[in-house]
Structure formats: C-alpha cells, structure tokens
Amino acid sequence: MRHDFDTSDDGTDTMTERFGRLALHTWTIDTTPLGEALEAIKSAGYDAAELRRTDFKRCYEAGLSNDEVLEMIRASGVRVAVLGVEYGFLFATGAESKRIFEDLHVSCRNAVALGCPQLMSAPGPFTGSLKDAVGHLRTAADIVADYGLKLSIEFNSQHANLNSVETQRELVTAAGKPNVGLLLDAYHLARSGRPGRTFEDVPGEDIMHFQYSDLSPNPVTGVKRPTDRLMPGKGVILWTEVFQLLREKGYTGHLSFEAPNPAQWERPPAEVCREGVELTEDLLRAAVPDPAS
Template sequence: MKLAINGATTMPHSLEADITAAAAAGFSGIELWWDKVKQCLETQAPEYVRLLLDRSGLEAVAICPFLVSPFRNQEALRKDFELAVRVAEEIECGMLVVCPDFQPASLGKEEALKRHAEELAWYAERAASAGIKLAIEPIGGHTLVPGPLEGLALIRRAGSPANVGVLFDTFHNLRSGIGDDQLEQIPLDKLYIVHINDSPDLPLNELKDADRVYPGCGIIPLHDVVGLLRRRGYAGYLSVEIFRPGYWERPIDDNVRDAFHYTGQLLNG
C-alpha cells in the first residue's frame, strides 16, 4: 500500500504549499482539494500544476470533492464537474471523488435514489470520456449512502458504469456504525481508495469531521483495517484526510510530517 495526503488535512494552505510539504514528508501521492486547484488556476495554467507534481515526484491520486446532486444547483454542479474533468485530464490525474447529496424531505427514499442514480450515470459518462474514474465517498450518518454497500448499490442503479467505484473512509465508517465486514464485501476492483484517519472516544452522534485525529491516535481499530486490506491484496493508496482546526493552525511541514509519521507507524507496526 502507498501513502497519500488529502488537501483537507492542510486546508488553509495553498496547492503549492500542499505539494511541497507532502513531498518533503515522504508521501507518494496527494489528493488535490478542488477549491485550491481552482484558486491556483486563477493565475496559472493546468500545465503549471502538472509541472509542480512532476518536480515533486508525487502522483495526483485524485481531485476532490464534488457533490453529485439532482436536487439542487444541478447546472452549476455539472459545469464545475466538467471543468474538473478537463483539468484532471490535463494534469494526468485519473480519479475524481464524488459525494452524494442528502435525501430531500419532500422525496421518498426510493425516488431520491432513482434520481441520484440517474445523475451519477451522467457524471460517470462524462468522466469516462476522458478516461477518468469516479470514487463515491459514503458519508457518516448519510440518509442515502452511509456506507460502502449503499455506494455499490447506487452504482448498480446507475447501470454499473465500469469507471465508478467506492472510497472507504475509516471515520465515516465509524460514524455510520458500520463494521469492517462491509470493507470485506467491496470487490477489490471497486475499492478505489481508502481514507485513513482516527477518532477520539466520543458518542457517534456527537462526532464531527473536525474531531478527526492522526491515524493511531484514536479509538478506531486501524491495525485491523490495515490487516484486512493486506489479506485482501489491496495495493492502492491510504490517504490521510483530517479536518482538525488545531492541526491546520500548526506549521504545515510539522502537520504533514506527523501525518506521515503516524500513518507509517501504523503500516509498519
């Protein structure tokens, strides 16, 4: 398995700073935060981002996140996604991470899932035309896609596009109250990436993204998760995604170095 860091872990910092710090810490890959990419592209061409990545030696594992929603802002979301597809193609990034929207109160669950699947199929077709994969990220406590099995079911509803798989996030999995057995049920060719992070010992209904901590510094049995991934032959990326304001306030090099250190300890322990 290879280690990556997600731009959420260093949220206040620029794309350039993210890439520099990730490479210096020893990461092999990086998930680019889309808002940072767009900010960079206000003054630079995509070739500049490609050059930064080439010089750093980092692989652009994914760009994230993108909301898929048939319920609101559909035109604007689609336009933003199409821009991301073009940018991903130009910087040689092969995957975009998409997040499902919540079920509107005005719609029954079956109708909401049907419409969501139709929208996902549109996204999948646009991405496939550029040779790009989509990773669906289940969200902790989500009304439609709280876990990987619901993500796989949504893919089937969308017609089982070959370029769509799921992302497994250890924190979201905890928040949804899902056991590791679901990780075992994801076909290996549909497990596109793993977000690895930890959690303090708080009631599930109180946990927020801002509570996330470095891998190995909380109560999630990550050694079991890593062991299961190894037994299954997963050889993809473990990406550290942490939204903790206290970490954001630290010098970026210290934050990223600790993210690499703790995740490396977990892998080697």
C-alpha cells in the first residue's frame, strides 16, 4: 500500500509533492460503477483517482443527485487528484459552447467540494481553428480561476487539430493564462512520434499533469479515442527514458494510469488496478532506484 499524505500542524491531511505518486484514471476500468471503482482504486493502493465528468453523469442516470455522488466519493476515502470536465469547449460554437461552459461551472464546484486542485480537458469531438480554440481556452481558464483551480489541456494524437505537443504548446502559450498548463500522455506522445526522451524540449514547469499507458506495436487506426492501450511494460514505450526525463524535469504531479481496453474491462477491476500499480512501481524502480531522494 502506498501512502502519500502528511499531517499538518492543525491535524489536516496535506498532499505531499514527490515524484512517483500514482493515480488511477477511471477510463481504465470504464465498465465499473463508480462506487466499486473507488473501492478497487483504494484497495490497490493508488495515491489518488482521476475522475471523469462521465463518472458523474452515469451516477445521475442511475438516480443519484450531484450531492450524493460527492458524498459517495468523500466516503470512499479516495483523494481526487484531477477531475475531467466535459470535453469540447475548445472548438464548440453557439448553443453547444454555452452549454459546455455552463457545465464547466458544475465541475469547478465539484472539484472545490472534493478538495481537488486541478481540472483537465482533452480536445473533444469538435474541430476548428487554433485561433478560436485560444479564445475559448481563455474563457475556460477565467472560469476555473474564479474557483481557485488549475486547468490542464491534453493533446490527442488522433485529433484533427490538437494532435501534437507543438500545437498544444502553441495553444497554451497563446492563451497566456497562468492557471493553464500541459497534460502529457505517454501513449499519445509515442503515437505522435515522441517515444522515450523525445519531449526534452518541453519545459518541466509547463507540465501540469501526466497520464500513461503502453502502446501496441500495431495500434488501431481510424479511431478518434483509441481503446487499445496496454498495461505499462507490455508495449513499445521506453519507460526508463520517460520516467527518468520526468524526474529530471522536476515533475512531482501524479502519474495517472489511463489504459482503456475492452480486454481489461472484462477483468475484475480490483485485479486490473493492482496490476497497474505493481507494473508501474517495477518500472519506476528500474528507472529511478531511489525516487524519494
């Protein structure tokens, strides 16, 4: 079991920043109801969870209110490191854009209620110009800042527009918001031609969040959100190089295990979660023998 919390002088728990903290992204066990997923995350020993807006919406569909979902999460004892918002605000227009930004306020309030400091968003289902995305990102950043939160933006190697580190950095730099940073994903880095240490040009202070899973030597094509992701160490990613570079860059955020794959969804969620922890810790020990130093 991993332990990642110190106790402050007033008796409250505070999250200790250090390299190698693990979170479980719930897409990894997508078919598991949230309550059961939280139990699996806790029993496997993750330091925290990365929850999705989808997790909340599925609970609403099951008859739970937003307050009841929040209480279930708090009662589980699982910390929430990052909370995903509804994707699409970067390129949506008209009434859809207004609706997604209104939903962003809900995610912000939920993050505050859970003591979660960071929201994240992927590009989403829409496409458009980078100029429009910059304006929309500024709007989102201002909303998130009003709640005292940070926002990380992910690139998706299969998206029509936001599909590379270069475009991702251009977007975030142009937005110029201090509470917005980069979300890097080892899977998408590798699929966009940046395996191993090939993100050396990205400043460490710009990396706000990091997700990971392994890449098959024969990844599926023609799918915007691939679910062919593998357990760490089971594909072609150069994990020693990736983890060593992250450590050198001073990254102390969570490493969020996100490996959606139908083959894993058929397995017991607790088993998938435990295997994710064990394999990742083996790779971390090989890359950084003494991560606490």
